[in-house]
Amino acid sequence: MADEELGDEVKVFRRDEDADDDPMISGETSEQQLADDKKEAVMEAELDGAGGAGSSGRVPTIGGLKAEAFIKAEPSPSFPMMPMMAGPGLSPAYGLPMMFPFFMGSPYGLRSPGMMSMLPMSALSPQFGMFPASPLYGAAAMAAAAAKQQLENAAPLHMRAGPLNPLNQMRMPPYMTHPMMPQNNERRGHGGGKVKKDDHIKKPLNAFMWFMKENRKALLEEIGNNEKQSAELNKELGKRWHDLPKEEQQKYFEMAKKDRETHKEKYPQWSARENYAVNKKKTKKRRDKSVASENSDQKKCRARFGVSNTDLWCKFCKRKKKCEYATDRSGSDMTDTQDGRGTSGACSSSSESPSPTGNNGIPLATQQQHQAALMHSMLMQMHLGSTSTHVPSPIASSSAGRSPLDANASDSESDVDEDEDIDPTILQQTREVIMQESVCTL
DNA sequence: GATCCTTTGAAGGTG
DNA sequence: CACCTTCAAAGGATC
Incomplete structure (x- = not known):
């Protein structure tokens, strides 16, 4: 099942339910949804606190910083638990919700806080620098994942908790997540953020991106969760990536490979080129900069001498x-x-x-x-x-x-x-x- | 609000 | 084939 179909489904849904629905989708609805998200997050947190890797003492408290991060919890590949998962699950056209009902158990789809509790940010060793096998591959995490998956799978997909329909406040099927929940995406950072150009299919992540995604939070915690800028953080991650043993890196390369394969399967016609225009402005500026510097090296004789x-x-x-x-x-x-x-x-x-x-x-x-x-x-x-x-x-x-x-x-x-x-x-x-x-x- | 910064790797384009 | 460019994530800083 392609996400485009989901998207279409959603669009049809919106059209059918409310022809002039825009005001309902944004604005107060987003706030409402946000509040609802928080409630759901609390519930998920409580649930997850009962066991699994997520219970490793990292129970988020809503209201505090951690809760904030918790609510904003981004998707993680959580790879062993979703070996065929496509992409970060953020892209509207990315996830395979029906194929991975486990991740759809929550209204957040792949961004479920509950899911996050099983992810590295909670299971990671504080000794970030050591990078023991990615916690994702840890037995505890996998066991917890399996247990949770069983629970989740116990109920038919259509009966599992889905997001609230902003139009009628009724619970929707779990697979109805991102395409019709703009706020889910908009809460994200710039890259994965806004719903741009309808069906912007993002590039599959490469190995390093997976590595960053999984270890960024751990690094943040390691260094005190403080003011380190993202760029600096990435520098550090780059260093650590280099220091990572080949076999550890290999795991991420496999993740990236599977991600690419799934992506290709799902979007055979897609080309990375298609995304070039998405950040046109940004890249243009950058290029201008570089061109300018190039030009400074290409002065004619009079300018040079x-x-x-x-x-x-x-x-x-x-x-x-x-x-x-x-x-x-x-x-x-x-x-x-x-x-x-x-x-x-x-x-x-x-x-x-x-x-x-x-x-x-x-x-x-x-x-x-x-x-x-x-x-x-x-x-x-x-x-x-x-x-x-x-x-x-x-x-x-x-x-x-x-x-x-x-x-x-x-x-x-x-x-x-x-x-x-x-x-x-x-x-x-x-x-x-x-x-x-x-x-x-x- | 848009863009930058910063990292690595993949992919596409070009010469 | 080598090289270059762009984009993927992240989030604070800057414009």
Whole structure:
């Protein structure tokens, strides 16, 4: 049974029961559901406290921090107990509720607090660093799981506790969980969070992700459950992952493998590519950042060496032609070289400028004046701030004004303003680096 | 409220 | 084939 079907079922349900149901689904309903969740959590906690691995002294108390974490308990693979389980159970299209009634015993599906009590966060050894066999594989946990499963299975699926129907407050079948319970997802962190784009099928988790999922809480507890940031935590987890014996890692790799297989079985047509657009904004920003840093490494000769070191410029730059270095290295991200249009490709600026050809259309005289002024200011800046002492005579001699040479030099110039705020220190550093690289051979 | 940070691994795309 | 990019989880911090 596919979750899409469930989703459809849910949609049909919603449509049938309440044509204009949106107000019912969100808002007060969510609060109501949240309250209900808490009640359920308490009940589950009490139940679980009776035995099983979950009873290992970690009885959550609602109201306290632990209760908070408890209620927010996220799904765990709990792998031995659900060998065929697909994914984290968060994705609306992910779980296989009908195939794993045990996990559906609670209204929370895979996020059941009761389930959590059997999971590593409760069974984990405090000696996190040791990583004894994943607690998931512990005999106690498995025994508890089996016992609970028997109990749960004793009742027909349709009679087991399901979530409250927000529309009529009646108990729904247990498999009706996430697709129609947006708040279940929305309570999650960003990744698994909101119900985006309807049926966003998440990637199956890889081994490390499973590892993180299972051990994050234990690590948190180990370090005192305090202010450590998630990113730092992940760093630590990364270290520990490396320190983990191969056989231990293997378990997680198997989990990941099964997860992938199940995922593939369930969504044969799905491709990881499909999810690329989901976080488009985020990734775009990141990429922009990286591109910017790349670009800073792909400056043309003038930007790299500065006007005071034209002797280091490539022959093309010296002639105000397309920079040998920049075109070789960057090529595609320079607008004036990408499509062959743009300017003459004069090597005069950093590629940081979004529009090297921005001066197109401006009268040549204006451009020349502008350039002369810039040259002057740059030279002044370099004289004042740079340790570099050599200033090529042609330009230096024209620093006060626009010499014929300058005018000549600006014939094809179109992007002079980009070096306007050039930092002498950076220039010097860049120069040193480039000198080492010996890139622009004359 | 959206995005970043940070980790590893899988998958897809590109040259 | 090697390399690059994106996404998966997490949750506090930052914008």
